[in-house]
Amino acid sequence: KAGVTQTPRYLIKTRGQQVTLSCSPISGHRSVSWYQQTPGQGLQFLFEYFSETQRNKGNFPGRFSGRQFSNSRSEMNVSTLELGDSALYLCASTKDRNTEAFFGQGTRLTVV
Amino acid sequence: QKEVEQDPGPLSVPEGAIVSLNCTYSNSAFQYFMWYRQYSRKGPELLMYTYSSGNKEDGRFTAQVDKSSKYISLFIRDSQPSDSATYLCAPSRENTDKLIFGTGTRLQVFP
Numbered sequence: 506k507a508g509v510t511q512t513p514r515y516l517i518k519t520r521g522q523q524v525t526l527s528c529s530p531i532s533g534h535r536s537v538s539w540y541q542q543t544p545g546q547g548l549q550f551l552f553e554y555f556s557e558t559q560r561n562k563g564n565f566p567g568r569f570s571g572r573q574f575s576n577s578r579s580e581m582n583v584s585t586l587e588l589g590d591s592a593l594y595l596c597a598s599t600k601d602r603n604t605e606a607f608f609g610q611g612t613r614l615t616v617v
Numbered sequence: 618q619k620e621v622e623q624d625p626g627p628l629s630v631p632e633g634a635i636v637s638l639n640c641t642y643s644n645s646a647f648q649y650f651m652w653y654r655q656y657s658r659k660g661p662e663l664l665m666y667t668y669s670s671g672n673k674e675d676g677r678f679t680a681q682v683d684k685s686s687k688y689i690s691l692f693i694r695d696s697q698p699s700d701s702a703t704y705l706c707a708p709s710r711e712n713t714d715k716l717i718f719g720t721g722t723r724l725q726v727f728p
Contacts, residue, residue, distance in 0.1 A: 509660075536714050548661075548705065548718035561715050595660055599714050603649050606707075606714060608660040 507532065509598050509609035517615045523584040526612045530577050530598030536560075537579040538606065539571060542593040551594075554579055555602070586616045620644050623706055623719030632728050636693040640706035640719045643687065647708035650682050651716065652691045655703045664704075665691065696726045 510529040518524050530537050539551040553561040554573035571581040577598075583590055593613050597606040623640045630636055638652075649668055653661035665680040667673045673680045681690040689706050703723045707716040 511660075538714050538716070540716075540718075547720045548707075548716075550715050550717070553714050555714075561713055563715075597714070597716070602712055602714060603709065605663055605666045606651065606716060607663055608653070610660040613658075 509596055509607055511594075511596050511609035511612050513612060514610065515613050515615075517617060518586050519617055520586055520588060522586050523582060524586060524614060525580055525582045526594055526596075526614070528579045528581075528596030528598075528609060530579070530596075531600075531607060534598035534600050534607075535577055536599040536602065537573055537577065538597045538599075539579070539581050540595045540597065541565075542595055542611070543591075548595070551581065583614075588616050590614065591616045618643055620717045621706060621708060621719040624722055625720050627723040627725055629725045629727065630696055632696060632698060632726055634696050634726070636696050636700070636724060636726075638691040638693070638704050638706075638722050638724070640689040640708075641687055642689065642708055642717075644708075644710070644717075645684070645687070646710045647684075647687075647717075648711050649709045650680070650689055651707045651709075652678075652680055652689075653705040653707060654700075655705060655721065657702075661705060693724075696724075698726050698728055701725050 538553045550563040652665040655661045670684040679692040703721040705721045
């Protein structure tokens, strides 16, 4: 059974650019959540999607957005990139609410 | 005060030792408790999932939740060098998949 797949694995972008990250959940999982991981702040919740609807949003600026498609795949977008957006972005999928959450390997974004 | 507190370590133990990793939390609404292991430059790997208070055992790993004291523990028996990683506790509330992570405890098991 394939796990959570995140693409790309690595990205280097310039300040001011925008970026789109992709997450394919485990087959049959309907919920996708996104997290940002940095050495200083640890793992912080970005958003949670279920059946194409955003159920929950973390305390991040509006430059961070996301969406979920009918096949449960999800994308997140960061516009007007800042140096501080450099982080490991992780996606987690769950089959239903309050079940085990499985993470992908993450996308490592470097903003220069 | 952070919602979830975890000693960042590092915790260094010899191979074969019993390791105790702990978290405290402040939100009494937390009902689901997960422990993750994260190797360097990898995504977190789910180790244990428990609901409400009690114990759960899986091989060398035992998770304990004491909701009355808001205390979460993960015990590793017969620790191995391959257990060297960062361990993260992550509780969540009912009706949301949003996980609140502790800072993680870095564990090093030396041969």
